[in-house]
Amino acid sequence: MARSSTRDEILAAAARLFAAAGYKGTSLHDIAVDVGCSKAALLYHFDSKEAILTSLCAPAIAELEQLHERLRTQDERAARIEAIAGFVDLCMRYRQEIQVIYGDLPGLLQQPAFQRVHAMTQTVCEILAGASGSPTAVIAAKLVLAGIPAIAFGIDQDMHGYTDEALRAALIEAATRALVPSPETR
Amino acid sequence: MARSSTRDEILAAAARLFAAAGYKGTSLHDIAVDVGCSKAALLYHFDSKEAILTSLCAPAIAELEQLHERLRTQDERAARIEAIAGFVDLCMRYRQEIQVIYGDLPGLLQQPAFQRVHAMTQTVCEILAGASGSPTAVIAAKLVLAGIPAIAFGIDQDMHGYTDEALRAALIEAATRALVPSPETR
DNA sequence: GTCTATAAGGTGATAGAC
């Protein structure tokens, strides 16, 4: 199952270009030049420009779906710990995809493929906010949940000098500190 | 000094549309329809589409410049406290402009008008990270500095039910918690 | 599977009348 090289090259080029210039800021022409083929060739492998984007983000969304499912089956305390680490991991591993999505937020978020992302993020937010659901706890959770991918967005710009492991550990630490400690776990 | 209504209407419409659909996602035609004039009228009042964007963001950038200057003249401890509150204030007050900038990050950040923004944010980051400059402190600062505007971005989508004052207080609280306490101030 | 050529329409910006 490793035989459609051109298709993969297109996805790789699109990921790079979308991340650098944004989805709307990258034309099929740009991708074709980068790959070294014609625009028509792109549209032979994918139905449309949007289909390229969707294929590109599918693995990241699938893994968020997995994290979401994993959290559902755990008790509150364990879910909270895994939610932080899992979300940091996810954002770091798929940082290029996050750059793509962040690069064109208003347009992309309300696309069908991304609708479940919002719902799942909401669930993770509730887990991070804890049972109390107090406004301060919810807003702290939102800060963490918005800040982590925003950091992932900036990694390639001004995050040199940090290893991925150091970054990961520091993010988990800061996120844990930021969140309101739930009463029963301290 | 209150007599160029059309110009202001254009700016207001552009702010709304850019925030909703992104800078690249909004055409001069869209703005003209919203204002109720022709594209040519827009380009009589502004040199180009980019000039509309620049005029739109100028007040927010000017105020960041003021905050930046204010922090420069304070000692470390005071600067840290004011940096948090000042940045939260700024992001909440200019949330529409932040939505615009966040809506097209890759394209807008490296525009001349926004180049100083990056430098100033870096300064604020150093203040928030504290004198130690340890990696964990820096990354915590980056989390806060990326998370607050990212929250501001989402306010109009899913932040109903919170008053601005409650949101402001909770953000300052969470940000303060997230940051690594500097050794000499605790 | 990949190409060239082309369709069909949107883009920012300009010219010149009113």
Add this chain to the structure above:
DNA sequence: GTCTATCACCTTATAGAC
């Protein structure tokens, strides 16, 4: 100050040859 008409260009997508 605002308009209509137009420019030159770029966009996604399709048709049909190879």
